[in-house]
Amino acid sequence: MHVRKLTGALAAALAVTASLLGGQAVAAPTTDADGALAARVVTYDASGSAEFRSAVDRGAAIWNESVDAVELRPVASGQSANIRVLADNGWPRALTTSLGNGTVWIGRQAVNEGHNTIRISSHELGHILGLPDRKPGPCTSLMSGSSAGTSCTNAYPNAAEKAEVEGYFGGRFAPKAGAVPLNTMIVD
Secondary structure, three states, rough: OOOEEEEEEHHHHHHHHHHHHHOOOOOOOOOOOOOOOOOOOEEEEEEEHHHHHHHHHEEEEEEHHHHHOOOEEEOOOOOOOOOOEEEEEEEEEEEEEOEEEEEEEEHHHHHHHHOOOOHHHHHHHHHHHOOOOOOHHHHOHHHHHHHHHHHOOOOOHHHHHHHHHHHHHHOOOOOOOOOOOEEEEEEE
């Protein structure tokens, strides 16, 4: 992951300032020993993703390589996950319940038509991270999904997609108009 620095002192000052201005006191953001702002951890359970398990793990790793503010991790045994990933015979889709939470289906229909499993996984995880479909679109846009065609294997978010996820999870802005609607099935 890339590392962005925010000193513990600055984080504490922001928390104190909010409480002095009449806002509710909140805990300062978590930082590591070097003062880097810790990423929000979002867990995923890919135990139901069948033959797509390695593609799901790779899709999560791609997001971890691409953004700092959120980290996707496999759920620990016996724990509940933020994201449930399933395989089925339909078209890939995601159901977001809140930012960083929901269910992803890796549909065999798109795979059987020739779409790349890692791109599908990364794209669907992008929905859970707050990104909408951007169709039609070029292969350089992860969120262009299937509109980029079966020859497109790019599984990495572009700069704008990365910045949007950083903003949502880094607390710099709330989801804007056009962002993924919550409690809505997104069929790609």
